[in-house]
Amino acid sequence: MTLISFKDTRFHYDKADRHFSLDIPDYGFEKNKSHFLVGPSGSGKTSFLNLVTGMLSPQEGSID
Numbered sequence: 001m002t003l004i005s006f007k008d009t010r011f012h013y014d015k016a017d018r019h020f021s022l023d024i025p026d027y028g029f030e031k032n033k034s035h036f037l038v039g040p041s042g043s044g045k046t047s048f049l050n051l052v053t054g055m056l057s058p059q060e061g062s063i064d
Contacts, residue, residue, distance in 0.1 A: 002028040004052060009061035011047055022047050024061070
C-alpha cells in the first residue's frame with residue numbers, strides 16, 4: 001500500500017546567487033517500509049521533506 005506518491009514532481013527556485021531544482025519522476029512511500037534520506041548540503045533533503053509535509057507545493061506534477 002502506497003501512503004504518499006510523487007508523480008512527475010518538480011520544485012525549483014532562483015535566488016540572486018543560486019538556482020535550485022528538485023525533480024522526482026516517480027516515487028512512493030510504502031506502508032511498513034523504512035526510508036533513509038541522505039545527501040550533501042544543498043542537495044534538496046529539506047525541500048523534499050517540506051514537499052512531503054505540505055509546507056511547500058510543487059510547481060509541476062503531483063503529490064498524493
